[in-house]
Structure formats: C-alpha cells, structure tokens
Amino acid sequence: MFEPRRLHPISAVINFVKTLKDAALPLIIVFVLNGNILSGDVELIPLLIWAGVLILVLGSGIIRWLRFTYRMEEGELRIEHGLIFRKKRYIPIDRIQSLDFSEGIFHRPLNLVKVSVETAGSTGTQGAEAELTAIHRKEADELETLIFQEKHKTNEEGQEVVEDEEEITPPTREKVYGMTMKDIVWMAVTSGGAGVVISGVAVFFSQFMDLIPLGSIYREVLDWIQIGFLVVAFSVFLILLIAYGISIIMTIFRYAYFSVYLDADDLIITRGWLEKKQMTIPLNRIQGIRIDENLIRQPLGYASVTLISAGGSVLKGDEHQLKLLPMIKKREIEGVIQKILSDYQIGSDFKQPPKRSLYRYLIRHAWFGFLAAIPLSIFFFPYGMLSIIAGLFLLVLGWLAYHDAGWKINDHQLTLRSRTIIKQTYVMKKYRIQAASGTQSFFQRRASLSSVRMTLKSGSGGAVAHCYYLEEDDTNQVLDWYRTLNKVKKPAEN
Amino acid sequence: MENQPAQQISKRALTLWRIYGVIQVMIVVLLTIGLTVAVFLWNWPWWLLLIALGIILIELIVTIWLIPTLRWKRWRYEVSEQDIDLQYGIFIVTRTLVPMVRVQHVDTEQGPLLRKFRLSTISISTAATIHKIPALDENEAERLRQSISSLARVAEDDV
Numbered sequence: 001m002f003e004p005r006r007l008h009p010i011s012a013v014i015n016f017v018k019t020l021k022d023a024a025l026p027l028i029i030v031f032v033l034n035g036n037i038l039s040g041d042v043e044l045i046p047l048l049i050w051a052g053v054l055i056l057v058l059g060s061g062i063i064r065w066l067r068f069t070y071r072m073e074e075g076e077l078r079i080e081h082g083l084i085f086r087k088k089r090y091i092p093i094d095r096i097q098s099l100d101f102s103e104g105i106f107h108r109p110l111n112l113v114k115v116s117v118e119t120a121g122s123t124g125t126q127g128a129e130a131e132l133t134a135i136h137r138k139e140a141d142e143l144e145t146l147i148f149q150e151k152h153k154t155n156e157e158g159q160e161v162v163e164d165e166e167e168i169t170p171p172t173r174e175k176v177y178g179m180t181m182k183d184i185v186w187m188a189v190t191s192g193g194a195g196v197v198i199s200g201v202a203v204f205f206s207q208f209m210d211l212i213p214l215g216s217i218y219r220e221v222l223d224w225i226q227i228g229f230l231v232v233a234f235s236v237f238l239i240l241l242i243a244y245g246i247s248i249i250m251t252i253f254r255y256a257y258f259s260v261y262l263d264a265d266d267l268i269i270t271r272g273w274l275e276k277k278q279m280t281i282p283l284n285r286i287q288g289i290r291i292d293e294n295l296i297r298q299p300l301g302y303a304s305v306t307l308i309s310a311g312g313s314v315l316k317g318d319e320h321q322l323k324l325l326p327m328i329k330k331r332e333i334e335g336v337i338q339k340i341l342s343d344y345q346i347g348s349d350f351k352q353p354p355k356r357s358l359y360r361y362l363i364r365h366a367w368f369g370f371l372a373a374i375p376l377s378i379f380f381f382p383y384g385m386l387s388i389i390a391g392l393f394l395l396v397l398g399w400l401a402y403h404d405a406g407w408k409i410n411d412h413q414l415t416l417r418s419r420t421i422i423k424q425t426y427v428m429k430k431y432r433i434q435a436a437s438g439t440q441s442f443f444q445r446r447a448s449l450s451s452v453r454m455t456l457k458s459g460s461g462g463a464v465a466h467c468y469y470l471e472e473d474d475t476n477q478v479l480d481w482y483r484t485l486n487k488v489k490k491p492a493e494n
Numbered sequence: 495m496e497n498q499p500a501q502q503i504s505k506r507a508l509t510l511w512r513i514y515g516v517i518q519v520m521i522v523v524l525l526t527i528g529l530t531v532a533v534f535l536w537n538w539p540w541w542l543l544l545i546a547l548g549i550i551l552i553e554l555i556v557t558i559w560l561i562p563t564l565r566w567k568r569w570r571y572e573v574s575e576q577d578i579d580l581q582y583g584i585f586i587v588t589r590t591l592v593p594m595v596r597v598q599h600v601d602t603e604q605g606p607l608l609r610k611f612r613l614s615t616i617s618i619s620t621a622a623t624i625h626k627i628p629a630l631d632e633n634e635a636e637r638l639r640q641s642i643s644s645l646a647r648v649a650e651d652d653v
Contacts, residue, residue: 434620434623439586442586455623479591
C-alpha cells in the first residue's frame with residue numbers, strides 16, 4: 001500500500017453526477033426560460049452553451065480522477081489531487097479518528113465503497129478531512145487494517161518494542177443492537193418525513209407546470225375544475241397519500257439492516273439497503289446521550305436515542321446528530337445502553353419542579369397561542385375562533401412539559417428531562433459538560449424558582465440541555481455538584 | 495442565587511454604557527427631527543410628535559440611567575483555580591460556571607471607545623460556548639487573560 005494508488009474509474013462518473021446534481025436547478029431554469037421545448041421554438045445558443053458546460057464537467061471529472069492518488073507512507077495517509085492546482089494533503093495516521101464507509105447505487109454492483117476519513121479537526125461545516133470517492137472493498141479493508149496497526153504501534157511506543165512479526169489482528173466486532181423490521185416500519189409510519197416529500201413534490205410540480213404546453217390542456221383543466229371541488233380534494237388527498245407512502249418506503253430503505261457494533265474503542269453503526277452507510281464513532285468522543293419521545297411515538301411506547309458526539313463531519317449528513325437507536329421500545333433502552341455505554345444509567349424517579357411552577361409552564365407554552373387567537377378571532381370571525389382550540393392544545397402541552405420536567409444526579413451523571421414539544425432526556429457526565437448556568441428572572445426570584453442549563457459539545461457547536469422553573473435550592477444543588485468537578489478525574493482512556 | 499461572585503467590573507463601564515445610551519437617544523432625536531420636518535411640510539398629524547417626545551423621555555430614563563446602573567450592579571465574576579463564575583442579566587439573572595479544565599482559549603478585545611476608557615472585553619471560549627466579561631479594566635483584563643490561560647494549561651484534558 002506504499003505505492004500511489006488511484007480510485008476506481010467509476011469515481012469519474014460519480015463526480016460528474018454529483019456536479020450535475022448541484023447544477024440541476026440552474027439547468028432546469030435555463031430549460032424553462034428557454035421557451036417551450038415541446039412546442040418547438042427553442043433558442044439554440046443557450047442550449048449549446050449548456051451542452052458545452054456538461055462536456056466540461058464530464059471532462060473535469062475524468063481529469064480529477066486521473067490526478068487523484070493516495071498512498072500510505074511514513075505513518076501518513078498522503079493524498080495528492082487537484083485539477084489545475086496540485087494539492088497535497090498528508091494526514092498523520094494517529095490523527096485519524098475514524099474511517100466511514102458508505103456505498104451508493106454506483107458502488108454496490110462493483111463492490112466498491114466510499115471512504116471518508118475523519119480527524120478531530122474536521123468539523124460539520126467542512127465535510128470530511130479526506131474522501132476517497134470509490135475504492136474496492138478489499139482495498140478499504142486493507143487501509144483500515146493498516147491504519148489500525150499503525151495507531152496501535154504509536155500507542156505502544158515508548159513502552160516496549162513491538163515484535164514486527166506478530167500480526168496484530170483487529171478485534172472482531174460484537175453486534176450489540178439490531179433494529180427489527182417491525183420497529184423500522186413503525187418508525188416509517190410515524191415519521192414526519194412526509195412533509196419533506198410533499199414539499200419536494202410541490203417544487204417539482206411548480207417547475208413541471210412551466211414545461212407543459214398549458215394552452216392545449218387548459219380547456220381540459222377547466223372541465224376538470226367543473227367536475228368539482230370533490231375531485232380536487234380527492235386528488236390532493238391522493239397525492240398526500242402517495243407522498244406519505246414514498247416517505248415510508250424511503251425510510252425503510254434508509255434504515256434497513258440498522259445495526260450497532262462495538263469494536264474495541266469504536267462504535268460502528270451500519271444501515272441502509274440500496275445505499276449502505278457505515279459510521280464509526282470513537283467511544284471517547286461521545287459527550288452524552290439524548291432520549292427523544294415525540295407526541296406520536298410516546299403513546300406507542302417508543303423513543304429514540306441520539307448520541308451527542310464531539311466532532312467529525314459524520315454529523316453533517318442527513319441528521320445533525322447521530323441516531324444511535326432510531327426507534328426502540330422505551331423499556332428496552334436501558335438494556336441496550338448498558339451494553340454499549342455501560343457507565344451511563346437510564347434513571348427513573350426524577351426530582352420534579354414544585355407545584356407553583358405549573359402555571360409558569362402553562363403561560364410559557366400557551367401565551368403566544370392565545371395572543372394570536374385574539375386577532376384571528378376578530379378578523380376571521382366565526383372560523384377564527386377555532387384558533388382558540390390551538391391555544392388549548394398548547395395549554396395541554398404546557399401541562400405535559402410541567403409533568404415531564406425533572407432532574408436527577410447519580411454520582412458523576414446528571415440527567416435532565418424537559419419538553420418543548422418533544423420530550424427530551426439528556427444524560428450527561430460531569431466531566432463532559434462544557435458550562436453550566438442557572439437563570440432566574442425577577443418574578444422567579446420572588447417565588448424562589450430558577451432554571452438550569454447545561455452545554456455539551458456537539459459537532460462544531462454545542463447542545464444545550466435545560467430544565468425550567470426548578471426549586472431554587474435544586475438549581476443550586478446541581479450547580480454545586482458541577483462545581484466539584486476537579487475532585488473527580490475522568491476515568492482512564494487510552 | 496446564593497452567594498454572589500466577588501469581583502465587579504470596572505466603574506468606568508458605567509460611564510461607557512451611558513455614552514452608548516446617549517448615542518442611542520441621539521438616533522431617536524434625529525428621527526424626531528425628521529418627523530418634525532414632515533409634520534410641518536406635509537401636515538402630518540401633530541400628535542406623532544408627542545409620541546416621539548414620549549419615546550425620547552423614556553429612552554433617556556431607561557437607556558441612560560436605568561439599564562447601565564442595573565447592569566453594572568448585577569455584573570459579577572470570580573476566577574478561581576477550579577472555575578470561572580459569572581453572574582449577569584438585568585431582569586433575568588444568569589449564573590454561569592465554566593470549569594478551568596474546559597477552557598480552550600481566552601481573548602481580549604478593545605474597540606475605540608473601550609480603548610478611550612482603558613477598558614477591554616475578555617472572552618473565554620470552551621469547546622462549545624463563548625463567555626464574555628464586558629468592560630473590564632485594561633490591566634485587570636490582561637492579568638485575567640494570563641492567569642486563565644496558565645490555569646487552563648495546567649488543567650489539561652481532552653474535549
């Protein structure tokens with residue numbers, strides 16, 4: 001692996017398609033502005049320009065592939081690339097945090113993988129430190145083994161000389177969690193993804209409408225409208241239903257075979273059917289966990305568990321955070337977490353805010369709803385009154401928020417539970433919390449209540465856990481607990 | 495919330511904030527002059543002027559007197575070997591604890607007005623948050639920056 005290597009030629013095609021995807025919107029706009037293709041009067045010159053651009057993009061994809069080489073040398077991963085300017089990027093192996101594999105539709109038939117190299121420095125905004133668009137799985141595995149060996153060597157250095165002959169085999173993965181198909185289907189059915197698909201369909205139609213020669217079908221449309229409101233309503237419903245169906249299928253594809261493995265000090269999450277994704281999260285980068293229960297899934301007894309991790313562009317992808325357990329029965333969480341992160345405890349019997357906080361929660365959640373209901377009721381008199389129902393709903397939400405809020409300290413762990421709409425439970429270790437705040441307004445001071453807020457590092461920014469209107473003494477207790485940070489040392493890591 | 499942090503920020507901050515308040519009021523005054531012209535030229539209703547005068551009066555009291563006084567009184571900080579303790583906020587009082595082990599770096603900054611008053615603002619960054627102590631005495635800020643950065647260096651830890 002010491003001689004420079006190229007990526008698989010398919011990566012030229014992938015580059016091309018990717019650039020094309022980014023340029024899709026301007027392309028469509030040009031087509032639309034360019035008059036009616038179907039009716040025949042097309043201006044040739046802009047089209048030719050675009051054809052030229054396409055060829056250029058394809059060419060640059062090929063040249064970029066030709067220019068891209070990678071190799072392992074002197075304990076560094078060395079990548080050289082660049083279309084016009086030659087760029088060299090040398091990444092020391094022991095700086096590499098993780099390798100992420102993913103397989104798109106181009107990769108699957110040829111047994112290729114895309115490898116993203118993550119270092120501590122690569123943050124969510126910039127993407128991975130380095131990306132190998134397409135290499136053979138064999139090569140990828142080889143690369144992984146090499147990096148593992150190299151890292152191992154640097155760790156041992158200074159203690160004793162490692163015998164070169166001895167083969168250091170990477171420890172085998174242990175599967176700690178697999179999502180059942182039933183859970184995946186439940187997740188798909190209760191997901192909010194439908195909204196995204198609907199807006200996608202809407203955008204598509206708004207673009208598509210311009211392409212259709214409207215004049216000729218105008219009369220038909222008119223007839224259509226005369227058939228009546230019912231038909232329109234029905235077709236809208238049908239479109240929504242189809243969109244919902246598509247979103248369900250997409251979710252199932254995306255999360256099929258979701259499993260979590262434990263591999264020495266790394267957590268490995270794999271998922272996906274057509275497009276396979278593999279993410280590696282070093283255990284010592286995990287800052288905390290968050291358990292989410294939304295209004296639809298909570299009554300079904302389901303929750304999701306998200307990892308709050310300190311870095312890597314893995315966070316950038318489809319979710320801003322890492323779903324460790326996307327959909328799981330709440331009572332099963334404890335068992336799974338016990339296997340993965342044994343020092344985290346999912347507690348019960350939380351200390352709750354006092355009775356006198358209740359009306360504050362109600363006001364906090366509902367004031368805006370009722371305020372908005374006033375003008376709505378006045379200006380849209382009979383039907384506007386319906387907005388009061390929305391206000392009442394917010395009131396119920398406020399009551400739930402009061403009911404769900406709570407905190408718990410056991411040893412070096414703080415658990416904060418709160419709800420805005422989704423019920424969120426943050427489980428944090430003292431030595432991972434970046435800063436702690438207590439806040440108290442003038443009125444809260446008189447009622448001796450105060451709120452508490454904890455910030456964790458998440459990706460390149462922070463994740464904030466909070467709990468409102470606690471007993472003032474409770475907040476002080478939490479802050480004091482945090483203040484004694486220096487007396488605890490973080491458990492040893494390697 | 496229980497015992498407050500010990501240190502207060504520079505008394506000169508009060509003057510500085512009052513100057514900011516004056517600038518803010520001046521802007522409103524300029525707008526009012528524009529309004530007066532409009533009232534005379536295009537016969538806009540005269541009670542608009544009354545409202546504007548009322549706003550100026552309230553601004554005078556609130557932004558020049560009330561807010562700086564309360565803000566200054568509330569702002570407290572304390573830097574110990576273990577942590578940085580901040581307290582601020584006029585209506586909503588926030589108390590923040592930043593352990594020394596979490597501090598990544600410290601900056602001081604100084605705009606032209608701050609420089610004139612020999613004040614400087616110190617910002618303390620952790621991996622996820624930034625905390626600012628505004629309008630500290632220049633020398634105090636410098637001293638603080640050095641002590642925090644040396645304390646933070648001792649207490650080494652990864653993210």
